[in-house]
Amino acid sequence: MKAHFELKSILQNVNWNEPASYKKIVGEYLFNDYTLVLDNIEKDTSNISIKARVKISNQVAGFPEDTFSNRSREIALRDFIARILYAEINSSDSQTKDNVKRAYISLEKPGQEIIDRTSVLLDDKFVEIRFKIVLCQINQDLISELSEDIIFNDLADIIENTCIYNSLNKNQLYKHIETSEDADFLRTELENLRLIAFVAQGSLLPRETGDNDFPCKSNDILPFSSPNNLKMDVELPNGGQITGMGIPRGITFIAGPKGSGKTTLLDAIGQGIYNHVPGDGREFVVSNPNTVNIRSEPGRNISGVNISGFIDNLEDDSNISTENGNSDISIAANIVEAIEVGADVVLIDNIFISEYIAKSKSIFNEYMVSTILSSDTEISDYYSLANFILRIDNYTLEDITQAAKDSCSNYEGYSPFGYLAERIPIADSMEALDINLESIDQIISKSQEETILDAVNYSKKYMDGKKSFRQVTSLVMLDIGRLGLDVLNPDLAKNYSEFRKIELAAALNRIKSLKVEHK
Secondary structure, three states: OEEHHHHHHHHHHOOOOOHHHHHHHOEEEEOOOOEEEEEEEEEOOOEEEEEEEEEEEHHHHOOOHHHOOOHHHHHHHHHHHHHHHHHHHOOOOOOEEOOEEOEEEEOOOOOOEEOOEOOEEEOOOEEEEEEEEEEEOOOHHHHHHHHHHHHHHHHHHHHHHHOOHHHOOHHHHHHHHHHHHHHHHHHHHHHHOOEEEEEEOOOOOOEOOOOOOOEOOOOOOOOOEOOHHHEEEEEEOOOEEEEEEEEEOOEEEEEOOOOOOHHHHHHHHHHHHOEEOOOOOOOOEEEOOOEEEEOOOOOOOEEEEEOOOOOOOOOOOOEEEEOOOOHHHHHHHHHHHHHHOOOOEEEEEOOOOHHHHHHHHHHHHHHOOEEEEEEOOOOHHHHHHOOEEEEEEOOEEEEOHHHHHHOOOOOOOOOOOOOOOOEEEOHHHOOOOOOOOOOOOOOOOHHHHHHHHHHHHHHHHHOOOOOOHHHHHHHHHHHHHHHOHHHHOOOOOOOOEOOOHHHHHHHHHOOOOOOEEEO
16 A cells, blocks of 8 residues: 555656556555545546545544444445535536536436445445546646546545535434335335335325436425225334335236326336435335336347247247347236246236236236236226226325226136246357346436446356256345445446346346247
């Protein structure tokens, strides 16, 4: 480890056009209250990017033990620091000229979700933050001047304002931690209560328009209201008693006209696999951790997926392989692939496939996979299959199960779904990882997408021609659980975000060259 003044000397003398010269910057440097680690330098035609880490002793940072006393609190604390860090980094324009940033610290902006990410790590000994220092390609002297200014001036202020407990708003910090811990507790309670989702009374579900995931600010938005017979109370460890709608296991149909809130409700339940920040409106909308959004994906490649449970007039073989699946086949494949790796709940919004609705009961009976389905289309022929039928209007739900079933006859087309042979991914077929993840709704960030792609590469170590998708993905997640996300790649400065094995399997299934065998 070198002293910080040695880094200043190197920066003053570096030749930014010579890799052998600027790579001398890589190393560990001891500052007064922290250690700066410069892991790697990448250069292209426009920018120089320095991957960096800062490690601070918790004796200096001063975070009390109760802020990270369990896994839930630790993740929430790190998430809070990441948000403050991002805000602090982006509050200064000291290196901006003519509205163009000439040098800056780069960190991915956190979304509304509270998740495990490697941009901030913490234990009882150290706090570590990870980021990039980006320098625009200008002249040699100016690059050195800008890098020196960021490292020796800006960075010290950023660390003081984000990584030191006494510099933070303690009320906001504990609110963040306790809200997240309560959501984790509530999600864990779903299993004990035999529920697949819980939507708190008064939740504000609508989002801003487009890709904006912030809560809608319109005064016309009505809070969520549960049917009386599905209301229940749960005692949270920090927030006390909360009331909301518990959706039991089984088959639930949600009916209502366009604009009534069906899609918004299902979106909120789909995102209920994540905790959300205080003020989001969905803080206590939680779902079974293995809940999967299903959507039509025409044009996707499919590798040896048995969809005969849905489509019984297949030619030659029940296992479909195609580079260009149509809408119905893609939906059927998405459902089977999700069941294959352990989905407990599927959400289907305004996709009318009679074959799936007809098989939802047999899928539940044979695989214990519940369904929540919303539709604008008349589906009364299948009402007898549902455990609950709900009508929604302006985010207020009414249970119409008995009346709806009384008005229609019993569905007589029930048939078994059938056995799903396990598929075995073949590593040698994964030549070019040309994977399109845009259609996977529950991927929430660029860093999460990049993490999944690295996990795809990592998963090859377990593909021995014998292990199934479920076994391979489970082993990858087991390694991450034991060793952390960094196990995926030795490049410690990577900005990784947590993901589920369901999304890992979805990525594997979208490799265009993928070949499979069957057990």
